[in-house]
Amino acid sequence: MAKNKKVIPLKEHIIEFVSDSGEGAQKAANSFAKTCGMMGNGLWTIEVIPAEIQPPPHTTSSTSGNRIRLAEGKVTNAGDLAQTVVAFNEMAFLSRVQAGAVADDVLLIIDNIWATHDDPAYRESYKKITGDVKSRGGTVIEVPFEEETAKIVEDSKRGKNMFVLGYMGYLYQRDLNILRQIVEEMFAKKSKTVIQNNIALLEGGYTYAEEHLDFRYEIPSVPSKVPMVVMNGNTAIALGAIAAGFELCSMYPITPATSASHALSDIMEGLGGMVHQAEDEIAAIGVAIGSNYAGKPALTITSGPGMALKTEFQGLAVMTETPLVIVDVQRGGPSTGLPTKIEQGDLLSSLFGAPGDAPKVVIAPSTIKDCFSVMIMARKIAEEFRMLVIVLTDANLATGQQIFKRPEFSEVSLPPPIDLSPVPEGTNPFDWDPKTGLSRRLIPGQPGGMCVTTTLNHNAQGKVTHDAASNQRGHEMRSRKLAALQHTLKAPEVYGPKTGDLLIVGWGSTRGTIDEAVDRARAEGYEVSAVNLLFLSPLQPGLKKIFSGFKKVMTIELNYSDNWGDPLITEENRRYSQLAFLLRSHTLMDVDCWSRVPGRPFMPMEIHEVIVREIKKIKGAKEETAKLVSKAGGLK
Amino acid sequence: MTVLSMEEFLEKECGDHNYELEDYEAEVPRWCKGCGDHGVLTSVQKLLRDRKINPEDVICVSGIGCSSRFPHYLKTYGFHGIHGRALTLSEGVALARPDLHLLTVMGDGDCFSIGGNHWIHALRYNFNATVIVLDNEIYGLTKKQASPTTRQGVVTNTTPKGAYLKSLNPLTLMLGVTNISFLAQTATWLPGHLDNTLNKAWDHKGLSFVRILQRCPAYLSSSFEATGPDFPAVFLEGEGGIAVDKGMLQKASVIQHDHHNLLEAQKVALTETPSPMGLIYYDPNVPTYGDIRRRRIKTLDRPGLIAGLNAELDKYTVKQQHG
Ligand SMILES: Cc1ncc(C[n+]2csc(CCOP(=O)(O)OP(=O)(O)O)c2C)c(N)n1
Ligand code: SF4
Numbered sequence: 001m002a003k004n005k006k007v008i009p010l011k012e013h014i015i016e017f018v019s020d021s022g023e024g025a026q027k028a029a030n031s032f033a034k035t036c037g038m039m040g041n042g043l044w045t046i047e048v049i050p051a052e053i054q055p056p057p058h059t060t061s062s063t064s065g066n067r068i069r070l071a072e073g074k075v076t077n078a079g080d081l082a083q084t085v086v087a088f089n090e091m092a093f094l095s096r097v098q099a100g101a102v103a104d105d106v107l108l109i110i111d112n113i114w115a116t117h118d119d120p121a122y123r124e125s126y127k128k129i130t131g132d133v134k135s136r137g138g139t140v141i142e143v144p145f146e147e148e149t150a151k152i153v154e155d156s157k158r159g160k161n162m163f164v165l166g167y168m169g170y171l172y173q174r175d176l177n178i179l180r181q182i183v184e185e186m187f188a189k190k191s192k193t194v195i196q197n198n199i200a201l202l203e204g205g206y207t208y209a210e211e212h213l214d215f216r217y218e219i220p221s222v223p224s225k226v227p228m229v230v231m232n233g234n235t236a237i238a239l240g241a242i243a244a245g246f247e248l249c250s251m252y253p254i255t256p257a258t259s260a261s262h263a264l265s266d267i268m269e270g271l272g273g274m275v276h277q278a279e280d281e282i283a284a285i286g287v288a289i290g291s292n293y294a295g296k297p298a299l300t301i302t303s304g305p306g307m308a309l310k311t312e313f314q315g316l317a318v319m320t321e322t323p324l325v326i327v328d329v330q331r332g333g334p335s336t337g338l339p340t341k342i343e344q345g346d347l348l349s350s351l352f353g354a355p356g357d358a359p360k361v362v363i364a365p366s367t368i369k370d371c372f373s374v375m376i377m378a379r380k381i382a383e384e385f386r387m388l389v390i391v392l393t394d395a396n397l398a399t400g401q402q403i404f405k406r407p408e409f410s411e412v413s414l415p416p417p418i419d420l421s422p423v424p425e426g427t428n429p430f431d432w433d434p435k436t437g438l439s440r441r442l443i444p445g446q447p448g449g450m451c452v453t454t455t456l457n458h459n460a461q462g463k464v465t466h467d468a469a470s471n472q473r474g475h476e477m478r479s480r481k482l483a484a485l486q487h488t489l490k491a492p493e494v495y496g497p498k499t500g501d502l503l504i505v506g507w508g509s510t511r512g513t514i515d516e517a518v519d520r521a522r523a524e525g526y527e528v529s530a531v532n533l534l535f536l537s538p539l540q541p542g543l544k545k546i547f548s549g550f551k552k553v554m555t556i557e558l559n560y561s562d563n564w565g566d567p568l569i570t571e572e573n574r575r576y577s578q579l580a581f582l583l584r585s586h587t588l589m590d591v592d593c594w595s596r597v598p599g600r601p602f603m604p605m606e607i608h609e610v611i612v613r614e615i616k617k618i619k620g621a622k623e624e625t626a627k628l629v630s631k632a633g634g635l636k
Numbered sequence: 637m638t639v640l641s642m643e644e645f646l647e648k649e650c651g652d653h654n655y656e657l658e659d660y661e662a663e664v665p666r667w668c669k670g671c672g673d674h675g676v677l678t679s680v681q682k683l684l685r686d687r688k689i690n691p692e693d694v695i696c697v698s699g700i701g702c703s704s705r706f707p708h709y710l711k712t713y714g715f716h717g718i719h720g721r722a723l724t725l726s727e728g729v730a731l732a733r734p735d736l737h738l739l740t741v742m743g744d745g746d747c748f749s750i751g752g753n754h755w756i757h758a759l760r761y762n763f764n765a766t767v768i769v770l771d772n773e774i775y776g777l778t779k780k781q782a783s784p785t786t787r788q789g790v791v792t793n794t795t796p797k798g799a800y801l802k803s804l805n806p807l808t809l810m811l812g813v814t815n816i817s818f819l820a821q822t823a824t825w826l827p828g829h830l831d832n833t834l835n836k837a838w839d840h841k842g843l844s845f846v847r848i849l850q851r852c853p854a855y856l857s858s859s860f861e862a863t864g865p866d867f868p869a870v871f872l873e874g875e876g877g878i879a880v881d882k883g884m885l886q887k888a889s890v891i892q893h894d895h896h897n898l899l900e901a902q903k904v905a906l907t908e909t910p911s912p913m914g915l916i917y918y919d920p921n922v923p924t925y926g927d928i929r930r931r932r933i934k935t936l937d938r939p940g941l942i943a944g945l946n947a948e949l950d951k952y953t954v955k956q957q958h959g
Contacts, residue, residue: 013805037954137802166728231952239952242945246729271944272936274929276731279757283724286717293715293734300726316718356871406953411938444713444729446738447692452662452707452714455700462664502738584852 006215008250012042012071013219014079015172017164019088019098020057021050021064024161030401031182035174037230037403040183040223042075043068043511046601047399048096049340057123060095069102070172072220076367076512079399080488080603082106084171086164088112088145090129092287094520099600104136109167111160112142143167143208152197152204159201166205170516170584172217185475192469216277229408229588233371235507237327240265240375241299243407245414246325247273248298250287252280255339256395257329272539281306284604285313285326292323293453295418297351297379299325303335306344307353314388315354318478320453321430321439323382323389325375330394332599342395342556344508347578350390351537355634357475359482360388362537365510368397369404370534383415386441390535396509396601422447429453430477431461437480482538489535491542494549496522496529501615503592504530505591507556507579509601514556517607544587546578551618554592555580647811655685663710666906667702671848672769672824677709677829680739683838684712694737697726701743701777703770703850720750723758723767727925729761734926737763738839745775745783748806759813759843763926766837766844772852773803779853790856806904807916811898817922818875818877819843819901819914823867829881829913836878836915843925849911871915872904881915900904918922 017032019025026047033045039189053162055062057569066407069079081103086108087093094101096312114126130140131314150156162183167177183202187195231239237260241249248267251261278284291298307328318326320527333340333345350362361381371393387463408584420443429438429451439460442449451462457474458464491533492502495515506514511532518530529545533539547553560579580593594610660681667673682692682955694712698704700719707714713736717725724742747755747769756875758767774792775781781794784804791798810819816855822833830848837844871880873894880890888910896898936944 024948034954038956040956178851211866228954229694229949229952230954235952239945239948242941242948250728267948269932271948272941274731274927274933279753281752282721283727283757286721286724287728287731290697290715290725290730291732292728293725294729294732296732298732312718313721320715354870379916401953406949409942411942414941444695444733447690450691450711450713452716454708454714454716455718458715515950 002173005213007218008215009218009220011219012079013084013172013217013423014067014069014070014076014083015084015086015168016048016096016101017064017086017168018048018092018253019060019161020092021053021055021209023064023088023157025065025088025092025164027186028165028168031179031186032168033066033068034182034230034400035169035178036070036221036395036479037228038178039175040071040221041075041219041403042071042079042126043230043401043403043517044075045069045401046078046221049399051338051340053184058089058091060091060098061096063092063286065092065101065541066523068165070219072222075402077516077604078396078513079607084109086168087111088128088160088164094129101600104138106133106138107141108133108555109141109143111145112164112359113144113146115142116442141213143212148204148208149201154199162201163205163208164199164203165208166207168205169202170209170215170216173221173387173491174201176558179206190318192615224405226402229406230264230401232399232401232404233365233367233368234260234329234399235263236297236368237301237369237391237393238267238371239407242268242271242273243413244297244376244379244408246277246299246375246379248288248291248296249273249301250276250278250284250291250298251301252284253304254281254303254306256331256398257301257306257327259398260301260327260329262378263473279283281309281312285310285324289313289317289322290580293444295445297383297415297445301327301329303329303331305336307346307349311355314360315358316355316455317388318354318358318360319455319549321386321441321478322453323441324393325382326391327391329391329398330392332597336366338599340395342558342601343511343558343597343599344392344394344510344578345560345597346392347507347536347559348581349582349629350392351582357479359387360390360537361385361480361482361485361535362390362392362510363535364392364533365397366508366532366534368400368402369406369407371397374435376409379415381485385438385485387481392508394509400509403510418443420445423449424555430460430462432477435480437477438484439477443597486541489538489540491546492531492533492540494529494531494546497527498529499586500527500529501550501551502526502611503547503553503556503612504528504552505533505579506530507533507536510558513602513604514560514607515566517611520608521611521615524612526611527616528611533579539582543583544589547587547591552592552614553589554594554614555583556602556610557593557595558597558602559595560597561593642940651675653688654857655688655691657685659679660684660691662709665709666705667851668853668854670792670853671702672704672852673703675788675827675830676768676848676850677706677826679834680710680842682831683834684740684789687838689737690784693735693886694739695729696739696741697722697729698741699743700745701775702774702852703741703743703772704854706741720746720781721754722746723754725750726765727758727761727763728767728858728944731926734764734930740765740767742769743776744765744769744773744781744785744806746773748804754814759810760815762815762817762842762889763925764843766834766840766846768834768837768846769806769846770848771806772850772856774803774856775854775917805905805908807912808902810918811902811905815922816845816917817842817919818915819847819917820844821847822847822878822910822913822914823849823869823913825867826881826913827870828883829878832878832881832956833914840918840920842920842922858946868908868910869913870907872916874915876918877915891906
């Protein structure tokens with residue numbers, strides 16, 4: 001069968017690898033993705049993670065795996081519906097169908113061991129689910145993955161994933177040499193036999209596909225001329241933190257933030273710093289603040305519930321003007337919510353979570369590349385402005401992998417060495433510049449600078465004061481820093497023309513998806529543009545001007561809002577999504593929103609649908625008015 | 637050429653200054669008249685003066701409460717933090733700056749109640765600090781509410797019919813925590829003993845925990861009423877321990893105590909009346925958290941750090957295969 005194979009050329013494809021938790025679909029998918037990166041393809045991967053460590057096997061709640069969007073050119077998001085799914089069992093596949101993630105005409109490649117399994121229940125569900133695929137217009141290729149694996153190694157349960165990798169490598173014309181190299185690297189720490197077995201499995205899968213498939217896909221790739229890296233957002237945060245000069249990461253484990261600290265734990269000691277796992281999130285932030293106060297840059301990394309615990313200390317950082325960077329890898333809320341899933345629900349609590357007026361900087365990187373560079377910026381702002389900087393990422397950025405240009409950095413990104421030179425006795429610890437609120441920080445150990453840093457209201461000398469004037473002054477100075485920072489910012493760039501029917505405003509990881517939906521709608525003639533806001537506090541300048549160029553402005557966000565048309569919902573009680581809430585008060589413009597909490601990234605097609613519907617509404621309204629006007633005999 | 641005396645030379649070359657008490661005095665303390673906190677402040681200032689410690693080399697961290705006003709009255713670096721969390725800030729300071737002296741001051745509510753979790757873990761970390769709790773058995777700053785160490789039956793604003801529970805014994809609790817390395821108890825009305833205790837604590841490398849029974853005449857004149865020689869105390873005497881205050885011995889007794897023996901320390905700690913005074917437990921060999929961690933941290937100059945990070949990035953760099 002090796003000859004006369006049909007080659008199907010593709011611009012891009014969305015492929016999912018799914019298995020029961022623990023069967024290794026993720027390992028296979030990650031190796032596949034890495035191979036694609038090395039071959040020069042555009043890439044976005046996202047994890048499919050079960051909520052429990054050992055969910056019951058062969059059920060929809062046990063699915064673990066990856067989605068890979070693979071393309072000829074650049075990829076900015078996880079895309080729409082999966083076109084190929086390779087599934088270790090039919091329930092894993094079913095869970096993806098139930099999640100609305102699979103195209104009707106999907107190519108399902110599935111282990112057929114279940115077709116003849118001893119358990120009649122398995123046989124039946126296998127028959128039903130594969131039958132459904134065909135009746136919806138899909139194709140099913142049944143492969144005896146487990147059986148074939150058993151021919152190569154004893155424990156067929158454990159090696160199946162590498163056989164699958166080989167099979168998929170053949171189907172998508174991946175370079176077998178690169179695949180081999182990646183498998184070798186993955187098992188580098190294991191024994192020679194383990195490596196040999198896994199290579200044998202990889203090659204076995206490849207050959208099996210070669211012998212049994214009568215077609216292959218072809219997605220051309222253009223290797224980049226500049227060095228590229230593939231990593232997920234949490235790794236980018238971790239490496240960015242080192243490039244920024246942080247010497248301490250003080251944390252308490254919480255999904256989906258923990259893997260950033262894992263990445264740091266692996267490397268930080270070797271790079272002159274350390275990760276400290278504190279007894280709780282309160283201690284984690286307290287330790288980070290203590291370190292910053294004493295002159296050593298420290299950060300803390302957490303997620304929603306941890307943010308909640310940190311609020312009192314956030315207030316302390318603001319009041320004492322101690323620099324601090326907090327990374328909040330957002331997950332589904334409220335409370336424990338959806339721990340492993342994506343949501344953008346912490347914007348308003350980040351801004352307003354601490355009691356009293358606690359001005360702080362909030363920034364949200366929108367790509368994995370940004371996760372790296374934002375850390376350097378965050379540390380600089382925190383120190384230069386003596387402010388708390390919150391970096392909001394989310395589970396999509398945290399676990400998604402993207403290929404991007406290798407970041408460049410130099411000593412410039414590191415903080416200057418701490419300056420312990422003496423200051424004249426009586427130097428004010430809060431020597432505020434009345435115009436900017438900025439002041440020089442005194443570092444313990446600096447002769448002459450002895451002073452108290454207090455969380456009580458204080459004056460420029462750092463002394464506790466209770467009078468109205470000094471309280472007003474302290475508030476002004478802390479707030480003015482935010483204005484000073486705002487003056488240094490540029491207006492955000494508009495993606496698309498500066499005027500049109502509809503402007504979509506987003507923040508964080510939805511950027512790629514929104515931009516892609518905008519591209520599609522524009523190609524169909526709709527006048528839509530988009531803006532992504534990197535700074536949420538202070539907001540970048542020029543928003544009102546940008547918004548005025550469009551008939552309608554709406555945010556699209558992964559958080560909750562009431563929908564028009566929901567029972568009881570009126571203009572008087574509708575709760576807007578978080579950025580919309582903020583922009584409405586900031587611009588006094590009628591910013592609408594469309595937001596959902598699906599626990600997964602948006603698909604471009606969903607946003608495209610919203611765009612089309614909204615623009616039709618705008619046009620329709622115009623026609624309606626025109627009709628009414630002509631009925632009434634024209635405008636008088 | 638001027639010839640320097642040995643003293644002058646040492647002072648010039650080693651920065652060994654002579655300081656006066658005033659050099660460590662900041663604003664006038666605002667504690668109530670008769671409050672036990674005054675004496676502790678003086679004792680700390682004397683210690684710093686006697687040891688010729690540069691004021692800029694000391695950080696005093698506190699929580700919130702009457703006792704936590706301490707840093708405002710001490711002319712060193714000070715961090716007056718938030719209620720219950722002084723130990724977390726202290727730990728950050730200890731990790732960042734092993735070159736500085738760290739003094740942490742808390743109240744009983746601050747440490748034993750809201751700060752309970754940090755209290756346990758700080759002992760286990762055994763970071764390098766002198767930690768004192770001014771235990772007045774009551775919430776002072778918020779005006780007389782029950783604290784974990786308020787004695788059963790004592791009337792407070794939240795227990796108008798008397799405190800419901802037996803008071804917490806912080807000493808036995810601490811002696812159950814792995815890695816405890818220094819535990820001593822003294823009282824504000826035993827000035828000489830207080831001085832000796834703080835000095836012993838200051839010398840210890842690790843977390844030296846000193847519980848200081850403190851008079852609060854404003855809200856709990858009943859507790860420690862029988863202060864001075866009348867307070868039911870038993871002094872611990874042991875080699876290398878804290879010298880017994882002879883002036884206080886009319887009523888108090890002295891027992892021999894091996895402060896290196898954990899089981900004996902636990903036994904001593906169990907007896908609350910009379911209160912054990914002195915060094916209860918001492919193990920100078922417990923490594924500090926900072927030392928354990930720092931031992932493994934590579935020292936790098938800036939180019940070294942950049943090179944190291946680039947090597948990490950190499951691991952994620954895809955070696956793209958050209959055609
Ligand atoms: C989070 C928080 N909860 C409560 C308070 C109010 N508060 C301030 S001090 C204090 C207790 C003070 O008692 P203690 O710690 O024993 O110290 P003392 O005043 O007796 O020295 C309380 C409850 C606070 N400041 N912060
Ligand atoms: S209330 Fe009690 S503890 Fe507070 S200052 Fe007065 S006497 Fe001291």
